[in-house]
Amino acid sequence: MATMRVARITVGLLAGLCSLIVGADMPAVSANDSGTAASTDTVSIGGAEIYVGFESGELGLPRGALLNWVRKSACAVTEYYGRFPVQKVNVRIAPIGEGSGVLAGRTIVIDGIPWVRVAVSQFATKTSLGDDWIMTHEMVHLAFPSVARQHHWIEEGIATYVEPIARAQIGDLPPERVWRDLLDGLPRGLPAPGDQGLDNTHTWGRTYWGGALFCLIADVEIHRRTNNRFGLQDALRGIIGAGGNMDYDWPLARALKAGDDAIGVPVLVELYDEMKATPVAPDLPALWHELGVRPSGNSVVFDQTAPDASVARSIMARRSEPDAACGHRDGA
Numbered sequence: 442m443a444t445m446r447v448a449r450i451t452v453g454l455l456a457g458l459c460s461l462i463v464g465a466d467m468p469a470v471s472a473n474d475s476g477t478a479a480s481t482d483t484v485s486i487g488g489a490e491i492y493v494g495f496e497s498g499e500l501g502l503p504r505g506a507l508l509n510w511v512r513k514s515a516c517a518v519t520e521y522y523g524r525f526p527v528q529k530v531n532v533r534i535a536p537i538g539e540g541s542g543v544l545a546g547r548t549i550v551i552d553g554i555p556w557v558r559v560a561v562s563q564f565a566t567k568t569s570l571g572d573d574w575i576m577t578h579e580m581v582h583l584a585f586p587s588v589a590r591q592h593h594w595i596e597e598g599i600a601t602y603v604e605p606i607a608r609a610q611i612g613d614l615p616p617e618r619v620w621r622d623l624l625d626g627l628p629r630g631l632p633a634p635g636d637q638g639l640d641n642t643h644t645w646g647r648t649y650w651g652g653a654l655f656c657l658i659a660d661v662e663i664h665r666r667t668n669n670r671f672g673l674q675d676a677l678r679g680i681i682g683a684g685g686n687m688d689y690d691w692p693l694a695r696a697l698k699a700g701d702d703a704i705g706v707p708v709l710v711e712l713y714d715e716m717k718a719t720p721v722a723p724d725l726p727a728l729w730h731e732l733g734v735r736p737s738g739n740s741v742v743f744d745q746t747a748p749d750a751s752v753a754r755s756i757m758a759r760r761s762e763p764d765a766a767c768g769h770r771d772g773a
Contacts, residue, residue: 486515486766487525498536514576516767521607526584526686533558542569546579578604586691594639598652616757617740630654632720640717662708664752671704679703
């Protein structure tokens with residue numbers, strides 16, 4: 442029997458999908474199964490082999506469009522981390538006869554092999570694939586070691602925070618959109634009455650947006666302490682470089698120290714000690730003012746005279762050349 446070690450779930454728009462995505466219908470594989478069945482396409486990006494298979498059902502999109510969607514998501518993750526986080530992964534696309542667009546995803550390890558499974562409506566269009574964030578979110582999960590359940594906030598928080606920045610770095614999202622979504626979303630991650638810190642408060646808001654809030658605070662502080670030489674992106678790359686990806690179980694303290702070691706300042710460990718069991722509520726309006734991120738209608742404008750305007754620019758900046766498989770990007 443296959444051993445399911447870690448499950449990370451993104452719940453989509455339809456509640457009825459939950460049992461389909463997180464139920465016991467993940468295909469059983471052996472540790473020696475590369476996933477290269479006759480019906481599987483291979484996408485090579487960032488030093489990884491991504492085996493893309495399609496489950497039974499009808500989709501109104503050509504296979505090539507779906508493969509391009511997987512490729513673009515993998516390119517975003519490769520851009521952010523400097524390489525794809527695992528050497529091999531099986532991606533399964535599950536057609537669903539309801540809803541619209543991309544509906545939900547799950548990332549799991551079975552017998553040492555990572556799987557990403559994403560449900561797609563049979564009514565999905567190329568536009569809905571272009572707008573999708575779920576495939577990139579799920580692939581980001583591959584880039585952090587498996588940690589204890591009480592730390593689920595760091596897994597979902599990183600994926601929530603990194604996904605739009607990674608997409609911005611390949612030109613898939615404008616930075617204004619990323620900052621506007623953070624400005625709107627991060628207040629959901631602030632502690633409510635009765636909160637007992639990130640390790641002990643497992644609401645949806647604290648898990649996803651509270652984890653993302655941890656990431657933003659860490660990112661800004663790393664940039665400040667290193668004069669923009671490093672950011673959270675470099676710390677997370679350091680965890681990958683130390684061998685920490687979803688293939689392995691690590692204590693959270695080990696992962697955070699590996700990230701701090703890569704950047705030379707103990708920001709992640711210190712911030713975790715501060716937020717793990719205490720309801721820390723940072724002053725977000727003050728932070729936006731310092732970063733020079735000003736709301737403007739449905740977008741933002743940037744005040745380049747703000748004290749930390751260079752930090753806001755650096756967080757979104759590209760840090761590596763594009764992978765050859767990802768082609769040319771605007772500004773590359």
